[in-house]
Amino acid sequence: xxxxxxxxxxxxxxxxxxxxxxxxxxxxxxxRYRKEKRFRVYGLLSIIASAVFLAFxxxxxxFNGYSAFLQxxxxxxxxxxxxxxxxxxxxxxxxxxxxxxxxxxYFPDVTERKDTRELYSIFSSGAAFQxxxxxxxxxxxxxxxxxxxxxxxxxxxxxxxxxxxxxxPESERRLSDKQLRWIEKLETDKRIEKRFNTTFFTAGDSRxxxxxxxxxxxxxxxxxxxxxxxxxxxxxxxxxxxxxEFAPKNIATDFIEVNINNLAAVPSIVFGLLGLAVFxxxxxxxxxxxxxxxxxxxxxxxxxxxxxxxxxxxxxxPSIREAALGVGSSKLQVITGHVLPLALPGMLTGTIIxxxxxxxxxxxxxxxxxxxxxxxxPGGFTDPAAVMPVQIYLWADSPERAFVxxxxxxxxxxxxxxxxxxxxxxxxxxxxxxxx
Amino acid sequence: MQMTAGEKEAREVAAKSxxxxxxxxxxxxxxxxxxxxxxxxxxxxxxxxxxxxxxxxVNADILSKYVTAIIGPSGxxxxxxxxxxxxxxxxxxxxxxxxxxxxxxxxxxxxxxxxVQLRKKIGMVFQKPNPFPKSIFDNxxxxxxxxxxxxKKTLEEIVEKSLLKAALWDEVKDRxxxxxxxxxxxxxxxxxxxxxxAVEPEILLLDExxxxxxxxxxxxxxxxxxxxxxxxTILIVTHNMQQASRVSDxxxxxxEGDLVEYAPTKQLFTNPRDxxxxxxxxxxxx
Ligand SMILES: Nc1ncnc2c1ncn2[C@@H]1O[C@H](COP(=O)(O)OP(=O)(O)O)[C@@H](O)[C@H]1O
Ligand SMILES: [Mg+2]
Numbered sequence: 001x002x003x004x005x006x007x008x009x010x011x012x013x014x015x016x017x018x019x020x021x022x023x024x025x026x027x028x029x030x031x032r033y034r035k036e037k038r039f040r041v042y043g044l045l046s047i048i049a050s051a052v053f054l055a056f057x058x059x060x061x062x063f064n065g066y067s068a069f070l071q072x073x074x075x076x077x078x079x080x081x082x083x084x085x086x087x088x089x090x091x092x093x094x095x096x097x098x099x100x101x102x103x104x105x106y107f108p109d110v111t112e113r114k115d116t117r118e119l120y121s122i123f124s125s126g127a128a129f130q131x132x133x134x135x136x137x138x139x140x141x142x143x144x145x146x147x148x149x150x151x152x153x154x155x156x157x158x159x160x161x162x163x164x165x166x167x168x169p170e171s172e173r174r175l176s177d178k179q180l181r182w183i184e185k186l187e188t189d190k191r192i193e194k195r196f197n198t199t200f201f202t203a204g205d206s207r208x209x210x211x212x213x214x215x216x217x218x219x220x221x222x223x224x225x226x227x228x229x230x231x232x233x234x235x236x237x238x239x240x241x242x243x244x245e246f247a248p249k250n251i252a253t254d255f256i257e258v259n260i261n262n263l264a265a266v267p268s269i270v271f272g273l274l275g276l277a278v279f280x281x282x283x284x285x286x287x288x289x290x291x292x293x294x295x296x297x298x299x300x301x302x303x304x305x306x307x308x309x310x311x312x313x314x315x316x317x318p319s320i321r322e323a324a325l326g327v328g329s330s331k332l333q334v335i336t337g338h339v340l341p342l343a344l345p346g347m348l349t350g351t352i353i354x355x356x357x358x359x360x361x362x363x364x365x366x367x368x369x370x371x372x373x374x375x376x377x378p379g380g381f382t383d384p385a386a387v388m389p390v391q392i393y394l395w396a397d398s399p400e401r402a403f404v405x406x407x408x409x410x411x412x413x414x415x416x417x418x419x420x421x422x423x424x425x426x427x428x429x430x431x432x433x434x435x436x
Numbered sequence: 437m438q439m440t441a442g443e444k445e446a447r448e449v450a451a452k453s454x455x456x457x458x459x460x461x462x463x464x465x466x467x468x469x470x471x472x473x474x475x476x477x478x479x480x481x482x483x484x485x486x487x488x489x490x491x492x493x494v495n496a497d498i499l500s501k502y503v504t505a506i507i508g509p510s511g512x513x514x515x516x517x518x519x520x521x522x523x524x525x526x527x528x529x530x531x532x533x534x535x536x537x538x539x540x541x542x543x544x545x546x547x548x549x550x551x552v553q554l555r556k557k558i559g560m561v562f563q564k565p566n567p568f569p570k571s572i573f574d575n576x577x578x579x580x581x582x583x584x585x586x587x588k589k590t591l592e593e594i595v596e597k598s599l600l601k602a603a604l605w606d607e608v609k610d611r612x613x614x615x616x617x618x619x620x621x622x623x624x625x626x627x628x629x630x631x632x633x634a635v636e637p638e639i640l641l642l643d644e645x646x647x648x649x650x651x652x653x654x655x656x657x658x659x660x661x662x663x664x665x666x667x668x669t670i671l672i673v674t675h676n677m678q679q680a681s682r683v684s685d686x687x688x689x690x691x692e693g694d695l696v697e698y699a700p701t702k703q704l705f706t707n708p709r710d711x712x713x714x715x716x717x718x719x720x721x722x
Contacts, residue, residue: 159486324568326555327632328564328583333582
């Protein structure tokens, strides 16, 4: 634009001889600055808009989810008498019964069958497990009383966190008037309080929100990512080095290049279908496992890693290659001694970004059965497992109010992982970056 | 090389002022002991990029231990010819050669010639200083290590000797473990010379070694070439005719791929045989 204006200006000044070129340039300059200013304002506006959206998203997640890091616990004094614990096999004692007896002890005036059932239900079924663990760890001798902070039921938890209103008609809330009265008694006795929710960070999934945790999914994601990394990093780098440094330039390599670029844009669920058909049905690998999940995600991240690595290799200045060749390096020595070290930060960055992508991926994993409800924390690559985004998906799908906050909390955990992975990528780039 | 428009213009003006001088008076040159044998000989040697013949049927002997300058307008094939001597053009897939070019009686493009061994004997320094992003010591020791020298003592000797030859020793002897990229442009270029000398080549190819340097650094490189004359066969590409007249014993003038004139420098600059050569050195075109 501006070029043509100055061009015509030069011509007209040559013909008339009176109009000074500099005046026309100055006139054009004004509109040029104006344009530049307008352009900058547009850019700024779009950045502000995205920042607002991001802030809104993050704050709504944090606002919804922060309360999941706390959980309501109730203090229960559990009298344990000789005979209550099975002598031969303590594991098989009736811990549920012991807890129930303790609850009845604390509320002696509740006698009717219907009422006791309602009473029990303000405690989580996890109370019995907690007692069991404690007893198995150090078996009591003689008659004692074990003091326990046991988790409250999720409805009580919601009440305590203010997600459920007390001053509405009984039919409009999930706790009865009686249950409210018992809770008030616990409150006056200072036996009910919100504490840090360790369960959320140490447990696997559960049907009971107060017993559900993210740890199983974190470990599942960890094993899956290990498989993905171990497979995709060497394969991706080797492919990139071959294509960039050794492959002859012909139709075959052009074809491969086009395909790699296209694969990067293939919807991820397609990789899941491929995994289902090839790894599960054809090779008969165990379904729902990090092994298969990792392989499927490897297929998905490979194009990203290859493309980023090739870009990193291309960015190594040819002068370095010439310098190394000039003193008598062989081609392989140039690559291993100079090109790879210089390209490595870029390759690592690409890999981490690919891994971060894979970490947040759900669709392909749905196809290979990683949506199953899995309570056990996976202990290896071939144990059934869920991964974090799938866990989020499952919780988001659950009707209980308490799972809503857990969904947001799980998203926060996932985001924390993603942000730290990206931070590692940035640090690595800064650390290994070299000037030339 | 990235240049701003201003830089480009300044350079063009500088080049003009050089070439506007009608007469270059190359200094008298002493004969070199044991020199003057054909070290590299080209016979009907052509270089192609695909269909394009960048260097056409060159016949020339480059004489040992003397400094030969290659001059000519930009794009005439100077670099292409220089890079053919140590097979640097092998990096360009479309590049191939016809005719023969011999080094010490051995065909450079022969079937059994190992280009890695060849490049050890024919070292090269490039237009833009390109030290490795390593320490000064490791830069120089890189070549010897590559060729099997691992003894620390020997390496230290080689590094010192090479840096002394490249007239850089005094400036860097206290900071050999510093990154070479911290040196100035001129020091980096001398480091590159030292790095090449460390593998004890017989021929030194310099492709516009001073075009990225300021006048002071340029003078140092020219002094260095003068120092090395008589010990190595040196080929230097330059677009600066004063430089060619100052440092070289023989000069090749290329024009559009043809080797138009090849003569002792003094003769070429004072009494060119060819009209194109005369037009070029008197600055009628550049
Ligand atoms: N890699 C290449 N591919 C194709 N043509 C090239 C390549 N390098 C140089 N050329 C062409 O060969 C000719 C000689 O180039 P070069 O030897 O670099 O010239 P100069 O004398 O300036 O050093 C030029 O016309 C240039 O365009
Ligand atoms: Mg050149």
